Amino acid sequence: MMKKAYICSPLSGNEKENINNAIAYAKFVYHRCEMIPIVSHFYALIFDDTDKVERKIGINIGLGQILDSEEMWVFGNTITKGMDEELRKAIALKRPIHYIDDYQCKEILKQYS
Numbered sequence: 001m002m003k004k005a006y007i008c009s010p011l012s013g014n015e016k017e018n019i020n021n022a023i024a025y026a027k028f029v030y031h032r033c034e035m036i037p038i039v040s041h042f043y044a045l046i047f048d049d050t051d052k053v054e055r056k057i058g059i060n061i062g063l064g065q066i067l068d069s070e071e072m073w074v075f076g077n078t079i080t081k082g083m084d085e086e087l088r089k090a091i092a093l094k095r096p097i098h099y100i101d102d103y104q105c106k107e108i109l110k111q112y113s
Helices: 013-031 040-045 052-067 083-094 101-112
Strands: 004-008 036-039 071-075 098-102
Touching: 004 013, 004 040, 004 083, 013 040, 013 071, 013 101, 036 040, 036 098, 040 052, 052 083, 071 083, 083 098, 098 101
Parallel strands: 004 036, 004 071, 071 098
Antiparallel strands: none
8 A cells, every 4th residue: 555645845935836846746646756736736726825724723633634645745945834733743643754955856847847
């Protein structure tokens, strides 16, 4: 059975671009790492990230998905407030964390976007 990897990457800012980036990162994790990607960015399509209550709901769902993941993959050098919460949860759960720097992200986006 394939392991599940939680995709941790920025959402706020250019939300549409960041969702597309998360999709490319998920493709990378699936095709290159042979893991099932868990992408909480999907919930930004359902909930309004600018609404504090809906943002908190989305974050809580994402944090719950970390429970169902064996690993966390962090994409990019910038850690947003939401990503920081996700990282803290993964650390508390003692999940292995893999960091992909900006240079590697650009290469992944070239191949999987």
